[in-house]
Amino acid sequence: MTLPNFLRAACLTLILVRAVALAADERVKLTYSDPSVAVDTLQSRQEWPIAGAQAWSGDTGEFVTLRAPYLNLYTAPGRGYPIFHVAEKNEKLRIFKRKGDWYQLETENGKRGWAHRNTLSALQDNQGLYLDVTNPGWRDAASNPVQFSVLGGSTSGAITYSSILGYRFTPNISSEIRYTQAFGNASTLKVASLTVVHQPCPLWRLAPFVTLGTGAISSRPNAVILKPDTRQDSFISVGAGLFFHATARIGIRAEYIKDTVLTRRESNEEIEEWKAGFSLLF
Amino acid sequence: MESRLQPVVLIGLLALARAAVAADAPSANERVLDDVIQPGIERRKIESGKIDSENFEVGLFGGVMSVEDFGTNNVYGLRAAYHITEDFFLEGNLGITTTQKTSAETLDRIVLLTDNQRQLTYYSVDFGYNVLQGQHYIGRWAFNTNFYVVAGAGNTQFADNEYFTYNFGAGLRFFATDWLALHTDFRNYVFTHSILGTDKEVQNLESSLGLTLFF
Known part of the structure; x- marks a missing residue:
């Protein structure tokens, strides 16, 4: 694969991923921009009873009181599932599980359902503080030191994919274990390597x-x-390569690597790898 | 001419409007509104230690895989997924099946592959998208389900060779509980081999049932 071709492919991938991310963001905004969840601050907080933890003694989780007019509870974590229950204002709730952006809540009378974090802006704990359920932004990627990446591309013309497990020791230095497999017409290459990455x-x-x-x-x-x-x-x-932080958890990376194979023959062999893919940070 | 004047007039009007708003002294009413619009509430970060997160899914599957020219056989495997959002997930698969003799081997009594070479092992990394979220009803019970599509690439080890394999398919995830799901999957694994003399792209259809746990 020639350089312009690769660049074209990499750009296309970036644009596609960005478009999908934007579309997903937009849809979430459209679905959850519900004015009813705005925090009601006109009344003083003292008027309401503070949620107690005694309702679910012995259980783990966050105990909160709903301060929005209502909260829709879905049967499963996803906007396509039905709403089966509506929690009322000043109702006590327990949050105890999370799947992605969705939190599972239980009401005092035992109704368990899921709510998207965007609808949880008016939950007050028993100290009277509102909970912050926002997701960390891309800047918080630094707090996720483990990285797992899947990349695809070309090694001297052969289809290649790599899995990479990395650990960041300092903000600048990380170490990676890589496994790459390339499928050429004449042979199959398997590459295992230990890499130091400097950002x-x-x-x-x-x-x-x-x-x-x-x-x-x-x-x-x-x-x-x-x-x-x-x-x-x-x-x-x-x-060398580029790493794009899409969120604190997801990244997109593209890289070029030149391998010098130390053969037992007269001359060393050189291999070029072009790859792009995405990473998950933990 | 009209179109040139229009922006000038509009900008002028806008500047006037802003000046008019700025000239008004803030009334008591507006200060209350400010509180509503920018509540400035002190918030406490939710404690992740108190809340169990379930984004990983691990499980087993079993079914039949039709390996082109080599018969339809039982297949078993492992599957693990990480749910990135409610829509997207990343999945790893590992499957093993033992193929049968081709018809040429049975009729002409030639030997193409040894017993060891007949075992086909594949692994793949797939990207999945949950298309349809909904419910299925059995009797008076309602179960949450989702229909997903997957596509990915990986490696097939067969007849002492390794082949680049891409795959695509779809499946249904049936949640028995929040943390236990039953799956039915249908996938196509495509690779090119030359075991029968010339390069041949083969489509290997797999249908399976699976069980996964979320944790």
């Missing part, structure tokens, strides 16, 4: 990085009847 500007939303790695590469010729031997060599690699 000079970790606070940028689109953060550049450089990598330095070493590992083993095994090349196995594709043949059905006559089976030539698998060749195994070590290699060193240098690379």
Whole structure:
């Protein structure tokens, strides 16, 4: 694959992912911009009783009182599921489970349902404080040190995919274990490597990085009847790329890596890898 | 000419309107409204330690897989998923099946593959999208379900070779409880091999039933 082709593919991927993210954001806004959940601050807080924890003694979770006029409870975490119960203003609720953006709540009379975090802006705890259920923004990505990435691309023309498990030791330095498989016409490559990644500007939303790695590469010729031997060599690699923080949990990355295979023959072999994909941060 | 004048007039009007608003002294009524519009409530971060999050799904599946030219056979596997949002999930699959003899092997008594080579193992990483969320009703009980589509890529190990494999399919997730789901899946694993002499793209259909736990 030539460079312009790769760039075109990478740009397209970025645009697509961005479009999907925007569309998802927009739809959530449309669905949940419910004026009834606005916090009612016109009345003094002292007028209302404060929620007590005694209702569900022994249970874990957050005990809260609903200060919005009402709260729709869905049967399952998703906007497509039916609303089966409506919690009333000043009703005591227990929050005890979470799936993505949805929280499971239980009313005092045992009704259990789910509500999207955007509808939970008027929950007051037993100290009288309102709960903050907003999701962390992309800037909080720094608090998720473990990264799992899946990348696809090309290695000297062959279809390639990689799985990467990384751990960030400092804001700038992380280490990664990578497993890559490339399917060429003549042979299949398997690459396992240990890489050090340096991010000079970790606070940028689109953060550049450089990598330095070493590992083993095994090349196995594709043949059905006559089976030539698998060749195994070590290699060193240098690379550079870009990491885009979409949210605190999700990132998009693209990278170029040049591997120098230390063969037992007269000259070393060079392999170029172009890859793009996405990452989950934990 | 009219169209050129229009913005000038509008900008002028806007500037006048702003000046008029600025000239008014804030009344007591407006101060109350300010409180409503910008409540400035002190908020406490929800304690994640007190709330169990269930974004991972792990389970088993079993069914039949039709490996083109090599018969339809039982398949077993493992499946794990991470739910990124209510709509999207990332899924990893691992499946194993033992294929039968091709018809050529049965009729002409030739030997294409050894017993070890007949085992087909695949793994894949898939991206899933929950298309239809809803409920199914059995008797007087209502169960939450969702219909999802998946697509992904991975690797198939068969006949001592490894093949790049892409797959796509759809499934139904049936929640028996919040944390236990039954699945029915239908997927197509596509790869190209040359075991029968020439390159051939094969479509291997798999249908399976599964059980997963959320934690």
